[in-house]
Amino acid sequence: MNNLNDLKRKYENIEVPENTLEIIEETIKKAKHKERRITILTNVASTFATVILVITILVNLSPNIAYGLSRLPVLGVVIEVVTFRNYESKDNNMQANINIPEISVKDEKGQILEESTQNINQSIEKYTETLISRYKEDVEASGGEALQSVNLEYEVITNNERLFSIRFNELIIMAGGNEKVKIFHLDKQTGEIIILKDIFDSNSDFKRIVSDNIKEQMKKRMEEDENITYWLDSEVPDWDFNSINDDTTFYINEEGKLVIIFDEYEVAPGFMGVQEFEIEKEVIKDIVKDGFFN
Amino acid sequence: MNSKQKKEYVEKEILKSYKSMYRLAYSYVKNEADALDVVQESVYKAIRSASKVKQIDYIRSWLYRIVINTSLDILHNKTRESLSDEIIQEAIEDKNKDLDLIDSLHNLNDKERLVIVLRFFEDMKINDVAEILQENANTVKSILYRALKKLRVDIEKGGYGDE
Numbered sequence: 001m002n003n004l005n006d007l008k009r010k011y012e013n014i015e016v017p018e019n020t021l022e023i024i025e026e027t028i029k030k031a032k033h034k035e036r037r038i039t040i041l042t043n044v045a046s047t048f049a050t051v052i053l054v055i056t057i058l059v060n061l062s063p064n065i066a067y068g069l070s071r072l073p074v075l076g077v078v079i080e081v082v083t084f085r086n087y088e089s090k091d092n093n094m095q096a097n098i099n100i101p102e103i104s105v106k107d108e109k110g111q112i113l114e115e116s117t118q119n120i121n122q123s124i125e126k127y128t129e130t131l132i133s134r135y136k137e138d139v140e141a142s143g144g145e146a147l148q149s150v151n152l153e154y155e156v157i158t159n160n161e162r163l164f165s166i167r168f169n170e171l172i173i174m175a176g177g178n179e180k181v182k183i184f185h186l187d188k189q190t191g192e193i194i195i196l197k198d199i200f201d202s203n204s205d206f207k208r209i210v211s212d213n214i215k216e217q218m219k220k221r222m223e224e225d226e227n228i229t230y231w232l233d234s235e236v237p238d239w240d241f242n243s244i245n246d247d248t249t250f251y252i253n254e255e256g257k258l259v260i261i262f263d264e265y266e267v268a269p270g271f272m273g274v275q276e277f278e279i280e281k282e283v284i285k286d287i288v289k290d291g292f293f294n
Numbered sequence: 295m296n297s298k299q300k301k302e303y304v305e306k307e308i309l310k311s312y313k314s315m316y317r318l319a320y321s322y323v324k325n326e327a328d329a330l331d332v333v334q335e336s337v338y339k340a341i342r343s344a345s346k347v348k349q350i351d352y353i354r355s356w357l358y359r360i361v362i363n364t365s366l367d368i369l370h371n372k373t374r375e376s377l378s379d380e381i382i383q384e385a386i387e388d389k390n391k392d393l394d395l396i397d398s399l400h401n402l403n404d405k406e407r408l409v410i411v412l413r414f415f416e417d418m419k420i421n422d423v424a425e426i427l428q429e430n431a432n433t434v435k436s437i438l439y440r441a442l443k444k445l446r447v448d449i450e451k452g453g454y455g456d457e
Contacts, residue, residue, distance in 0.1 A: 011415040014317045027334050031341035
């Protein structure tokens, strides 16, 4: 006869491997991570993913500053969209409609500023080419059987003496995808494309200052609306927003304020979409270089 | 209880009863490597579907049910696979030598073994066992009785009803 207590003792003596807890903790982490991804993908699949691309040309008003050589006065620079090309494609269930604007930068006499014009158009083309080739790859990979629709439209959102901004709305309908905002900045003083760190004094602590301000804004938004979630002090510290980088996406809005942009998924769950944070002038006034802000 | 809370409860319960989950899995798959696989996959499933939990009281039962289903899945897949050298090696190397327990439990069918394990080894109440098996309490009692008979356990000593 077996004794139940003996059996129980034997059962309890089944040795649980030492590393089991470790494996479990790792798995819990993975599952949470994965769940987040899955939620995101579901959301993307059912909604339009809006991607905003803003191409900004900073026109500097300082009289001794001109693009290229000083032969060209900057005042009165005219930037406009002169024409556009259209890429259209339809492959079974997949379609793309991508509008590619062509921009001209002229001085006040109507002379085209070649290098500046070329620079901005190349930047735009590089971006749209990426979009088109990605679409083509997807068509090839699926034989056109995947459900996908890519539409790119543009709109000039700012065109004043100081700033020219063209915004691209990229609408992608498909299952999945992690879209990015891309912004090109052309510094008219040097003719070079610049990134975030270039607008701050080189020895300044701009990353910490701006990041702290963004964290405050995140907390405030979450307090005010329970539907808003940012990855801040969350259960997966690896995912939390920590700091901006040298090349974090930004633009300068009509009020002359710095706006920091985060891609979808970068600081928040996918349903939150692209996130923008306006930084008050007061916060960064001591560390920005002259000429970039009003 | 919102889904975030549910996930926290599930996580807590996993960390509390992972040894039981492992042993339960072991009683099915009978080797360490597979038991670990089962536990890992179950944990993964549990966290991912934590929002489906209706009541906190049922989290433990629900976890065990996941472990059981996962064990059965692995067993079914195994019978379809031919035994690779690797698996044979794992079986040989298995540290657990207490095979007579496994042997005696082996004479039971899945449900009978489960009832024995949950009721006596995990000290669960008949009603909770019934919840896991999704049977009514009386059915569980009769399964238990049959299992004990098969095990030739001294029923007088063991007892099989609720406390």
